Amino acid sequence: MEKADKTQIDKIRIIENYSIIRFGERLKEAMGDMTYRELGRRSGLSETTIRKYIQGKIYPGIDSAALVAHACNVSMMWLLTGQSNNADNCLSVSATPSNSSTQPTDQLAIMLQRIDEQDKDALVDALCNIGIKGILSKLQQSGAQHGHPEREYTTQELETMIMTLPVRESLKTAFARGITAGEDADKEILRILESHQQGLSPEGSDNKTTTPAPSLKQKAG
Structure with a gap:
């Protein structure tokens, strides 16, 4: 009692x-x-x-x-x-009641x-946007840069990190899809980007002749 x-x-x-x-x-x-x-x-x-x-x-x-x-x-x-x-x-730590079983x-x-309130809001936004796993992944990535071995990320974790990048939504979606598409898709994406870049360059703007794809050549023959 x-x-x-x-x-x-x-x-x-x-x-x-x-x-x-x-x-x-x-x-x-x-x-x-x-x-x-x-x-x-x-x-x-x-x-x-x-x-x-x-x-x-x-x-x-x-x-x-x-x-x-x-x-x-x-x-x-x-x-x-x-x-x-x-x-x-x-509240200071010294003002907190001493209790080993806290x-x-x-x-x-x-x-x-x-x-402070601003940091609290940022923490809530991070939890909503990338979740706890995403935050842990970023912490592990930071740890790997300080000498800790980096583990292999799952596809879902990679997609989550990509979707947090400060770039266009369409670009993030393309990156995320490229993860599962394989190396051949990477080469195709690079080829399309290089072709687009050449079309925007001064040299490319004067050259109106385009080389048809091999499949189109066969149909023309």
């Missing part, structure tokens, strides 16, 4: 230390004129859960806090702790709190 009481006391101290105890007040402020129903629709949470947040009966997990913050268009860090995302106001989700939350 004493152990259970001590755990409850520690939990209350942690909640008070991070100002989480006033989460309901900040959520109500962030909602403004928004109703519980509207916030529930935007966040995917139930009206009952939101009402309990406001009343301070329960506190959200990191995933629910992110959903509510996004729905209210406010910083998740401010919603949870009342602090801004400025580096001077970020869960991965808690570590992730602490790291996200130290990232």
Whole structure:
């Protein structure tokens, strides 16, 4: 019984230390004129859960806090702790309760709190565009340049990396298709590009004569 009481006391101290105890007040402020129903629709949470947040009966997990913050268009860090995302106001490591059994989700939350909004948006965009595997592939590619052996990428991974290149969509599609087409297709693509380049050059513009393909010569004969 004493152990259970001590755990409850520690939990209350942690909640008070991070100002989480006033989460309901900040959520109500962030909602403004928004109703519980509207916030529930935007966040995917139930009206009952939101009402309990406001009343301070329960506190959200990191995933629910992110959903509510996004729905209210406010910083998740401010919603949870009342602090801004400025580096001077970020929670320092020394202020974090010492606990060797910190869960991965808690570590992730602490790291996200130290990232500004622009970097968070960039991270979300990267995850949406190329996914976790794509990001890991780029990290592995960077590691290979520092002496680590580069593994062989799958066709899907190569296509994913190609589609993130800052070039025209049609060009990315051509590159992606060329991966599975083989070396003969590569040579054909190069031949077409060289022919197109010659047609755009000054020398090529004066030469109106085109050499028919061998198949066309046979038909003409």
